[in-house]
Amino acid sequence: MKTQDLIKLSTRMFKARASRTLLTILGMGIGIGAILFLVALGYGLQRTLLKALTTSESLLTVDVLPDKEAGLHITPERLNEFSGMEEVAEVSPAVDLPAKVKFGELTSDAVAVFVRPSFLKLGGMKTLGGELLGGNNEQGIVISSALAKVFDQEPSEIIGKTFIFSLSPPEESEEEEEGKIISIDTPFEIIGVVESGDTLFYAQDSSISQLLTFSEYSQVKVKCRSSSNVNQVKSQLSSAGFLVSALSEKVEEINKLFKIINFILALFGIVALSVSAVGMFNTMTVTLLERIQEIGIMKAVGASSRDIFWVFITESTVMGFFGGLSGIVLGIVVGKIFNLGINFIAARFGGQSVELFYFPPWFVLLVLIFAVTVGFATGIIPARRASIIDPLKALQYK
Structure with a gap:
């Protein structure tokens, strides 16, 4: 099967089952957004704390006492x-x-x-x-x-x-x-x-x-x-x-602490993503049942089991990709709104504005790759089931 045909067949879901597909992508987006929001909060707090405690020169300094x-x-x-x-x-x-x-x-x-x-x-x-x-x-x-x-x-x-x-x-x-x-x-x-x-x-x-x-x-x-x-x-x-100490020691301790905090925050987000992944798996399973006759026709006209497998895998991967994109946008927008709200309250009480959220580009890219991977993994079982369907039984399926 040609690549363009594969893409065309895999994106039909946006027309044939638009509402279900968009809701599935939104569910995935909420899970990805939760991970990005929580971990970005951890990175933001870490960055704010280190910025308040350190400068480039202080990190090179050793304190010496008699x-x-x-x-x-x-x-x-x-x-x-x-x-x-x-x-x-x-x-x-x-x-x-x-x-x-x-x-x-x-x-x-x-x-x-x-x-x-x-x-x-x-x-x-x-x-x-x-x-x-x-x-x-x-x-x-x-x-x-x-x-x-x-x-x-x-x-x-x-x-x-x-x-x-x-x-x-x-x-x-x-x-x-x-x-x-x-x-x-x-x-x-x-x-x-x-x-x-x-x-x-x-x-x-x-x-x-x-x-x-x-x-x-x-x-x-x-x-x-x-x-x-x-x-x-x-x-x-x-x-x-001499009695010696260095600010870099405290920075290392802070970084270790925030690694644990970020891991815990990411776990909360992964729980939400797991629910979304179950929803995507359910969507792909329902899609498989609805398209059994279509699969039989495709096999009857020459499509191989491998072609059928990749049609379903591509569908789930595309949903994972768009779920990741929507989650990134959702996480960043909600983070910015939340930050504006906190700074507004701080300003009312005479406090200083801070950046509570930090979105490292590498982490945003990692989240997108993770979303695509989840989409790919979620589609494996439905794709496997679709690829082994007997074309004769599929044509008789009602």
């Missing part, structure tokens, strides 16, 4: 050793000091974190308002959302305002031995606010370099040259006795 109980400190000499590692592109240290902050008439205890401008970027920090440290503004500071809340200020309101602070110097400094407190009388301008539950602020270490020199650091962020170097750098620093 092990003070073992007498292991991060000194400038150690910092130079880190910088000299072949796999390391950059190091960015930080020093934490107790501080008292005065904002207008209000005073609060806080932690002052003196860093290089790159520290916040390597940590993957993002502002709720304003900008991160950088540029020539040494008197600019970035505060936590918790500190802004202490002063009863919204992130957008506190940007551009100033405060002064005093520091308790490190234990090893002469000032600490004399029991002195270092007062910083120069006002520092708040240029940004980051999300944090701790009352702290970040300032450039160069802003107090004339008042304090640091003989050791509280922590260091080590940026690797590539993602393939992260585990190697972690291993080397851990072997040296």
Whole structure:
């Protein structure tokens, strides 16, 4: 049988049994749409979470802490050793000091974190308002959302305002031995606010370099040259006795968790698809019973059992294909509508808009292939039965 004849015979169902065929395709579409909707929700939540937690630089960064109980400190000499590692592109240290902050008439205890401008970027920090440290503004500071809340200020309101602070110097400094407190009388301008539950602020270490020199650091962020170097750098620093961690570890854990979540969501969709597949099998079986005489005539005029088999297989595969297409459209449209509804509600309550659904092109293609495969598999038994029908009995069938 010629290919064009096969296609013509296989698509007659859209004219001869239009309602039944369209309902079968719709049923398949609902099952496919359910899979796409649920799994896209999982991918969307995963993508939103990772986007909020990470940046390209933070995924290359290893956090290093001293092990003070073992007498292991991060000194400038150690910092130079880190910088000299072949796999390391950059190091960015930080020093934490107790501080008292005065904002207008209000005073609060806080932690002052003196860093290089790159520290916040390597940590993957993002502002709720304003900008991160950088540029020539040494008197600019970035505060936590918790500190802004202490002063009863919204992130957008506190940007551009100033405060002064005093520091308790490190234990090893002469000032600490004399029991002195270092007062910083120069006002520092708040240029940004980051999300944090701790009352702290970040300032450039160069802003107090004339008042304090640091003989050791509280922590260091080590940026690797590539993602393939992260585990190697972690291993080397851990072997040296330092406490190390990396955001990439959390990302791996999140990805593993969402693989399980996506699998469970896909199972719910497959249940709906199974019902649709049973409906398609029923449609093909009824079609077989209705076309027994037609099969007898086709065999009488020369059609082989193989030709009959492929007519039925092609019919079910075509229905699977169009069921997959309709399911993809249905899943994407419903997902977009659902997302618009959630964002509308979020906007009403002052929240931020998010993309809850993500449809990876490879997954959309995989869903379509899966739908075609289900259609093909559903038609095998009816096609097999049709191909072995005796033409004489078929012509006598009523």
